Amino acid sequence: xxxxxxxxxxxxxxxxxxxxxxxxxxxxxxxxxxxxxxxxxxxxxxxxxxxxxxxxxxxxxxxxxxxxxxxxxxxxxxxxxxxxxxxxxxxxxxxxxxxxxxxxxxxxxxxxxxxxxxxxxxxxxxxxxxxxxxxxxxxxxxxxxxxxxxxxxxxxxxxxxxxxxxxxxxxxxxxxxxxxxxxxxxxxxxxxxxxxxxxxxxxxxxxxxxxxxxxxxxxxxxxxxxxxxxxxxxxxxxxxxxxxxxxxxxxxxxxxxx
Amino acid sequence: xxxxxxxxxxxxxxxxxxxxxxxxxxxxxxxxxxxxxxxxxxxxxxxxxxxxxxxxxxxxxxxxxxxxxxxxxxxxxxxxxxxxxxxxxxxxxxxxxxxxxxxxxxxxxxxxxxxxxxxxxxxxxxxxxxxxxxxxxxxxxxxxxxxxxxxxxxxxxxxxxxxxxxxxxxxxxxxxxxxxxxxxxxxxxxxxxxxxxxxxxxxxxxxxxxxxxxxxxxxxxxxxxxxxxxxxxxxxxxxxxxxxxxxxxxxxxxxxxxxxxxxxxxxxxxxxxxxxxxxxxxxxxxxxxxxxxxxxxxxxxxxxxxxxx
Numbered sequence: 001x002x003x004x005x006x007x008x009x010x011x012x013x014x015x016x017x018x019x020x021x022x023x024x025x026x027x028x029x030x031x032x033x034x035x036x037x038x039x040x041x042x043x044x045x046x047x048x049x050x051x052x053x054x055x056x057x058x059x060x061x062x063x064x065x066x067x068x069x070x071x072x073x074x075x076x077x078x079x080x081x082x083x084x085x086x087x088x089x090x091x092x093x094x095x096x097x098x099x100x101x102x103x104x105x106x107x108x109x110x111x112x113x114x115x116x117x118x119x120x121x122x123x124x125x126x127x128x129x130x131x132x133x134x135x136x137x138x139x140x141x142x143x144x145x146x147x148x149x150x151x152x153x154x155x156x157x158x159x160x161x162x163x164x165x166x167x168x169x170x171x172x173x174x175x176x177x178x179x180x181x182x183x184x185x186x187x188x189x190x191x192x193x194x195x196x197x198x199x200x201x202x203x204x205x206x207x208x209x210x211x212x213x214x215x216x217x218x219x220x221x222x223x224x225x226x227x228x229x230x231x232x233x234x235x236x237x238x239x240x241x242x243x244x245x246x247x248x249x250x251x252x253x254x255x256x257x258x
Numbered sequence: 259x260x261x262x263x264x265x266x267x268x269x270x271x272x273x274x275x276x277x278x279x280x281x282x283x284x285x286x287x288x289x290x291x292x293x294x295x296x297x298x299x300x301x302x303x304x305x306x307x308x309x310x311x312x313x314x315x316x317x318x319x320x321x322x323x324x325x326x327x328x329x330x331x332x333x334x335x336x337x338x339x340x341x342x343x344x345x346x347x348x349x350x351x352x353x354x355x356x357x358x359x360x361x362x363x364x365x366x367x368x369x370x371x372x373x374x375x376x377x378x379x380x381x382x383x384x385x386x387x388x389x390x391x392x393x394x395x396x397x398x399x400x401x402x403x404x405x406x407x408x409x410x411x412x413x414x415x416x417x418x419x420x421x422x423x424x425x426x427x428x429x430x431x432x433x434x435x436x437x438x439x440x441x442x443x444x445x446x447x448x449x450x451x452x453x454x455x456x457x458x459x460x461x462x463x464x465x466x467x468x469x470x471x472x473x474x475x476x477x478x479x480x481x482x483x484x485x486x487x488x489x490x491x492x493x494x495x496x497x498x499x500x501x502x503x504x505x506x507x508x509x510x511x512x513x514x515x516x517x518x519x520x521x522x523x524x525x526x527x528x529x530x531x532x533x534x535x536x537x538x539x540x541x542x543x544x545x546x547x548x549x550x551x552x553x554x555x556x557x558x559x560x561x562x563x564x565x566x567x
Contacts, residue, residue: 006538050328050535218534224320225337228323238346239318
């Protein structure tokens with residue numbers, strides 16, 4: 001049974017995929033319970049940095065009990081992580097959040113949309129989702145990452161902000177340029193992208209499941225730091241403030257005010 | 259095993275205003291919800307008390323995000339006392355806590371004296387052991403801290419609450435004052451049964467990359483190990499200024515930290531921000547205190563309260 005726990009884990013290997021983007025495999029039995037769209041919180045060794053860093057699960061290798069995270073250096077904590085080497089011990093809390101609803105996409109024509117550091121959770125989702133998968137990913141420039149991994153599970157369409165690869169622009173531009181359509185959307189990425197997807201899904205009258213991000217402290221639903229506005233009163237807060245860590249991080253776009 | 263092998267039984271029970279706690283370890287309001295989330299990690303039966311997140315007469319939406327930011331050895335928060343209101347609290351949170359063999363302390367917040375009194379009266383017939391009155395949250399614009407930064411205002415609200423409360427009353431004090439002993443004395447003079455301290459210290463962090471405040475509320479309450487020396491000092495000062503018991507808190511991360519507060523004069527302690535860092539910390543503090551007592555052959559924890567003069 002899935003249970004949240006703080007565990008000691010071991011770095012299996014780490015590589016730099018492109019500038020400031022790192023790819024770490026971690027030996028941990030949390031892999032057994034990991035679901036696509038869930039996240040783990042990783043504790044820095046430097047104890048002056050109290051709070052664990054929430055990072056989405058990119059891949060779960062259940063056979064070898066190994067989790068993969070792909071993250072960007074965003075501050076001192078992730079900078080410390082980027083220096084970790086194989087066999088180093090780390091502490092992680094997981095698995096957190098609810099993940100993507102696989103049943104909502106089963107047997108359908110779907111978009112898996114990832115923007116920048118929102119791309120990694122699309123990989124495990126692509127692996128597990130039984131559907132006609134159109135994977136639309138947006139990058140800043142020609143420094144692509146995870147593209148070949150994703151190509152194993154669906155057709156990949158690329159957009160780059162500078163136009164160096166694929167469609168010039170963002171994931172929405174890539175959909176238009178390739179004249180794509182879908183019955184269901186799964187997405188993770190920066191807020192402007194998620195807003196555009198929410199709008200698009202409302203126009204097309206299709207469900208979109210988006211993964212949100214916010215500054216977190218506890219990661220388990222107690223501190224109420226990482227809330228987002230919801231259309232309906234949620235069962236927990238009763239003030240239209242769902243907890244991204246516990247009630248999310250994946251929400252149906254029409255349910256949240258972003 | 260260890261309990262049987264010890265020839266001398268150690269007593270960790272403490273009593274505040276007639277309420278006996280199995281040990282002096284509690285949770286700091288706002289860091290533990292009503293215990294549900296952390297019941298996945300710790301056995302609530304092992305805690306002296308669960309102190310709930312502040313509850314008001316009506317639901318409060320809290321502040322915009324970002325609400326939290328990390329600082330060196332600490333964190334800032336400006337949640338803004340988001341809570342579902344007393345109706346939901348009575349229906350959902352109290353029955354949950356009643357399933358456990360621990361004491362229930364409900365933290366009460368409000369914008370006006372009437373707000374506080376409404377909550378206090380609603381809790382009158384509830385199975386709640388004590389009330390903690392939050393007059394020290396730095397993150398809400400009205401009420402709350404306005405009552406906690408002036409001794410005469412604190413005296414008046416304490417008196418009004420004491421007149422209505424059916425349970426013993428703890429006044430939670432703010433460290434954001436010139437002299438916290440004046441506040442503690444005002445609470446005591448008005449009939450408070452206990453004081454708890456410290457609430458968070460008002461702070462600010464600026465994100466130099468975005469050139470804006472790290473927290474949407476601009477200011478937030480600083481908590482975590484960074485504030486512990488300030489908190490221990492204030493507990494010591496208050497212990498020497500009033501006769502009512504003290505619940506000490508501020509950055510407790512382990513049993514040693516908790517014992518500092520007890521030795522400085524606290525009858526009980528609360529673990530706060532460190533729950534976010536180590537979800538097992540409360541039980542670890544309980545166990546660590548027992549180990550300390552065994553190691554130094556202390557039979558009764560009460561011998562330690564205020565032992566450092």
